[in-house]
Amino acid sequence: MTNASLRGIDTNLVVALHALLHDPNVTRAAKTVGIGQSSLSHALARLRLHFGDPLLVKVGRAMVLTERAKALVGPVDAAVRGLTAVFSPEASFDPRVSRRRFRVVSTDNVEVFLLPHLMPLLAAEAPGVDLSFHHLGGDWQNELRRGVCDLKLGRKAPLPEGLRNQDLFRERLVCVLRRGHPLAPARGKPLTLERYLSLGHVVVAPTTAVSDPVDDWVDRALRGRKLSRRVTLVVTHFLAAPFVVASSDLCLTVSESLVRAFRPLLPIAAHPMPFGRGEYRLSQVWSAHADGDAGHRWLRGMVARAARAAASGERMV
Structure with a gap:
């Protein structure tokens, strides 16, 4: 019609x-x-x-x-x-009695540091609300627009019209080597750029297709200095990388929060980045059509609270 x-x-x-x-x-x-x-x-x-x-x-x-x-x-x-x-006027949302399920796309490193703080909040304040976390794919912007997913959690980046974002906290990159690595700097000494470039590196590329070159933040920053590193291994999941580093001489440049989660479990040590500030912002992204959804606003508030709790951990290096 x-x-x-x-x-x-x-x-x-x-x-x-x-x-x-x-x-x-x-x-x-x-x-x-x-x-x-x-x-x-x-x-x-x-x-x-x-x-x-x-x-x-x-x-x-x-x-x-x-x-x-x-x-x-x-x-x-x-x-x-x-x-x-x-x-009708906007429907109310009562987290205490809601049985709603929210769908979130993210990378596994975000799940590692956020969910241990988010799930206790939900258990206490919204025992009937469920979450489904899914691997961040290359089509996440359209998935948000179509309502296939509710939120995207990850590194902040420019967004097209129709999507909203909120900064959650500032994340810091660190260099990770196994304890006892022959090229690890002495205690109290920094990892030099020369030594960093001499290492083999493991890179996490969650959404990179097989035919795409690996080109993350580190590679772009090095290219700006007319430098490059050897990427010995590319993996699709952040959780695999610390285990690889713990049993090899490879170097991993990754968020400090992920290393904080694995440091008690693996023989690894974090070192400051030898170039650049190595900082980025983690944000949550949603579609503009969800702005007026009371339940969606509640979820974003819970994620922000959990992120603040996760970010309150002490610095490692």
């Missing part, structure tokens, strides 16, 4: 039809709608003219639906639900 054909439709007739389809008694249906019986009788006459069908016929002492009217029940119910959703 085009916009032009919609102009001739009176939404009051839709409401009247909905009442009559669920109660063919004109007197009772009029009370349901909140209008007089004569007004509803007039609406019924207009509906009969529109559909070319009597809609209600008398059988004995009762009014019953015609076959055409019976076929309208489902579509009219759907139309009323849609109109209610569009024109």
